Amino acid sequence: MTDVGRRLDSFAAVLWDMDGTLVDTEPYWMDSELALAKRYGGTWSREQALQVVGFDLLDAARLMRPQMGIDLAPEQIVEQLLDDVVARVRREVPWRPGARELLASLRTADVPCALVTMSYTRFADPIVAALPAGTFDVVITGDTVDRGKPHPEPYLAAARGLGVPAVECLAIEDSTTGAASASAAGCTVLVAPLHVSVPSGAGRVFVDSLEGLDAASVLGAVGVL
Known part of the structure; x- marks a missing residue:
């Protein structure tokens, strides 16, 4: 894991990638x-x-x-x-291990969450609908932004929709392209690689899986840093 030089309990919101992070599509x-x-x-x-x-x-x-x-x-x-x-x-929605459990823990802790995916709305809709209502406060899809990942626009739009600065957000990603987008927006990135390797870098924390993580371990110092 990479020490990003800050405590994760300072984050105001969590921004989720979808493909490869929330689901393995x-x-x-x-x-x-x-x-x-x-x-x-x-x-x-x-x-x-x-x-x-x-x-x-x-x-x-x-x-x-x-x-x-x-x-x-x-x-x-x-x-x-x-x-x-x-x-x-x-x-069939192919959920990633630990993803729904972490989402539920964040919602219980009243942590705002946004979905930030380059898939289009009609693809994201059935996945969002399979989750409890209100799981995501904001949904950003590839057909709602002008410039997709690796440009920072998707993550900046999500943070703006939540009413918080991107630098106060934790993004969860699985790919180099997505991590680059989140980093460029100013987010700290929790990286759980799946199909492709992701290079280390400033502001990136690596975990093998989301399984076993909850709001306390993600937003606090224990279990991540």
Whole structure:
């Protein structure tokens, strides 16, 4: 774990990434990307899919189009991927271990929480709906910001929506792209890597899993620093 030089009990809110952090939907995305490439006579690999983990969907689609070798506009790529992944999530939400328990503990402690995802609203909606009402005070999705992760705009928008400075927020992330976005916004980042490794850096605290964490251990000095 990285000593970020401050106590975590100073944080005013917790900002959550979704894919790979709250839920493990990355395998859904990867399978959908592989199916899309095959459907249009293109090629794609899991190694390539890992390179766009955490990206804004349109930015990811702009990279996919030439690499897959398919003749679809980025917007069409996004919509077709969303159709497939939303259908999968409606059948089963793949929760990450400890995520819902940590969320419940934060809500019990009256800690404001926001969801900050580059997935679009229609993908985030069924996941948010599967949680107790009021779990998130603010939801920021990729189709509600002009510039997605790794730009700081998504995290700045979430903090603004909660009415707190981003520098007083703890962000929870699993990817390099997401951690870069949160760091650029001024947040301290609790990193629980999943499918991709995340480099260490100032203001980043690393844990193996969210399992076993609660409001006291995340917002206090015990158990994290």
